[in-house]
Amino acid sequence: MKATATKENVLEFVSRYVHKTVSGFYTLTKGMDITIKYFFNPKSAITQEYPENRETLKMFDRFRGHLHMPHDENGRNACTACGICEKACPNGTISVLATKDLAGKKVLGKYIYRLSQCTFCGLCVEACPFGAITLGKNFELAVYDRNELTWVLNKPENTSQGAC
Incomplete structure (x- = not known):
């Protein structure tokens, strides 16, 4: 069966063609x-x-x-080494190494942050019940050596960066 071109079909085709052409030209300009x-x-x-x-x-x-751990004027932070942030991190960016003090209470030994693996999702910050970690505002983080992207955050002198 052969399709016949009626006057209405041709007018509709021409109308759509002109409309799409004008619309495309408008968007381009x-x-x-x-x-x-x-x-x-x-x-x-x-x-x-x-x-x-x-x-x-x-x-x-x-x-x-990047992840940041604020310290007070005495060099202390709010981290209790609970490990919730470590569990919340989807790709293993954070390692919380806990030690015990003289009373046998768990305290933070090292808080290792691997910037090279971080996706900046913020799940660790949301999971922290003590507000011990925040996301920083620094965006110039390029380095020549990948080892410089592993930071120990619980050292007050290394709050911006530092190797393990």
């Missing part, structure tokens, strides 16, 4: 408008500012950076 604006005024581009404003650059509140 809308996207090119942004590109052309930044081409003639490159100072208004957002990424243009980055290297020049490192000192004043602040990350937004929801940014998920």
Whole structure:
């Protein structure tokens, strides 16, 4: 059976063709408008500012950076070595090594954080019942040696980085 082209079918086809062509052209010019604006005024581009404003650059509140363990003025942290964050981490980024004090109570020996394995999901921070760990705002974490991406967070002098 051969399909016959009626006047209505042809008009409908032409109407759809013209509509899609005009719609595509409109979308293209809308996207090119942004590109052309930044081409003639490159100072208004957002990424243009980055290297020049490192000192004043602040990350937004929801940014998920590296893991950070805050310490008080005496060099103590709130971690109790419960290991909940270690269990919550989906890829084994955290190792909590506990020791016992003189009274036999479990205390934190080493809190090892492997930045090279971290996916910055924040599950460890959400799981911590004591608020002992937070996600930092630093985003410049490039290094030449992979060993520099393993940090001991419970040492006050190594709160930003440090090898095991």
